Amino acid sequence: MHVHHSHISHPHKPAGLHDSFRRVLWLGVMLNTAYVLVEAFVGLWLHSLSLVADAGHNLMDVLSLVISLLAFRLLQISPNQQFTYGYRKTTILAALLNAVILLITVGAIGMEAVKRMLHPLAIAGIDVSIVAGCGILINGFTAFLFFRYQHRDLNMKGAFLHMLADALVSVAVVISGLLMAAFGWYWLDPVISFAVLAVILISTWNLLKESLRLSLDGVPRDVDVQALTRRMEQVKGVKNVHHVHVWAMSTLENALTAHVVVDQQLSVAESSRIRHELEAVIRDMHIQHSTFEMETPADACKHGDCCVAAQQTSSSPASP
Known part of the structure; x- marks a missing residue:
């Protein structure tokens, strides 16, 4: 009996699912880009490292959403003679790149937080709390948009975790702003920055491990x-x-x-x-x-x- 070789291909994910991914990603990009610009401007104006750190974190999240959008676009390109599987792997590489970008952000903000710990600056705590409060609304709403898709795709899971982490960090920044306004505890600003970094590391670690494993053709x-x-x-x-x-x-x-x-x-x-x-x-x-x-x-x-x-x-x- 000779060897029977069969290749069984099953239908791809419906195009409607990819369209849904793209729609919520685009909405997330627009909302968070607007917030990043406002948060970064106010943070620099008020000399608030916690706001600048959170703006940097949000900027990286915006970039990760853009990368995910590009990956989903490449996913729909048909296979050819040079790429017989098409460009499906770009979604995995996008997830890996997102994780690496976040880790680079951690290093940059961490260095600045150490400097600010040694030389705290007086900060308008109420203004910081107001801006961070807007972040709770925007990041929380964006996380809600991504929630239903988090178990269906690694990039969407990463986006959901980032937005949820951002919302929680904004809560901490609001509290620290109120405490700085009430008691003059300006050392809280770099401390909250370290909290931001810890949240980034925790939310990124699993994404980094899984995307690295898949990029190496792991199970x-x-x-x-x-x-x-x-x-x-x-x-x-x-x-x-x-x-x-x-x-x-x-x-x-x-x-x-x-x-x-x-x-x-x-x-x-x-x-x-x-x-x-x-x-x-x-x-x-x-x-x-x-x-x-x-x-x-x-x-x-x-x-x-x-x-x-x-x-x-x-x-x-x-x-x-």
Whole structure:
């Protein structure tokens, strides 16, 4: 029996989903760009490092939203002879770039916060609180827009976390502004800046880890390869599954290749049934694209996989 090689492609994510992503991202860009300009101007005018730090953080978030928009645009470009998968991977690279940009921001603001700790400046606390209060409204509303999409895409999750973190930081800035106005505790300004940096690091760390792993073709976090292999081997007629490789084609789509050892004699109808059942299994495990190389035990031996192919049979209880 010769090797059956099949490539099963499933429908891409609906265009409407990408359109929804773009709409909320554009709205987030416009709202936050306006706020960044106001916050940065007032922060420089009032010599408030906490406002300038938060404006810098918000600016990086705006840039990350723009990068995500570009990535989603590239996602829709059709594959060609040079890029047979298209430009899906740009969504992963965008998420990684966003995380790196935020880490650079942490370093720059941290250095300035240390200087301000040594030489605090008098600040108009009430004005700081008013501007930060506007930030709570804008960032909170933007986070609300992204909330429904955070579990469907890594870039949208990153955007949601950034906006939520910004809203929480704005709450802290409001409180510090009121305390500075009431008690003259101007040292709170750089302290709040450090709090901003801590929030950025916490919200960015998981995004950095996941985007770096996916950019290196690591297994996506929501895919358990061992559980996936076990479920595939439970399909009737499958003796063993090996050489399983899973990677992310984009932040929305995962892919798999695997060698599937089947019984020696299979009809065309039976082979088709097995492939359809395997497709159903991988869809349940968050994988949208797959390539199965169907093998018999003899074929596996030719490829040097005798021990692997026989493992399932030898470990199974003997028939009565």
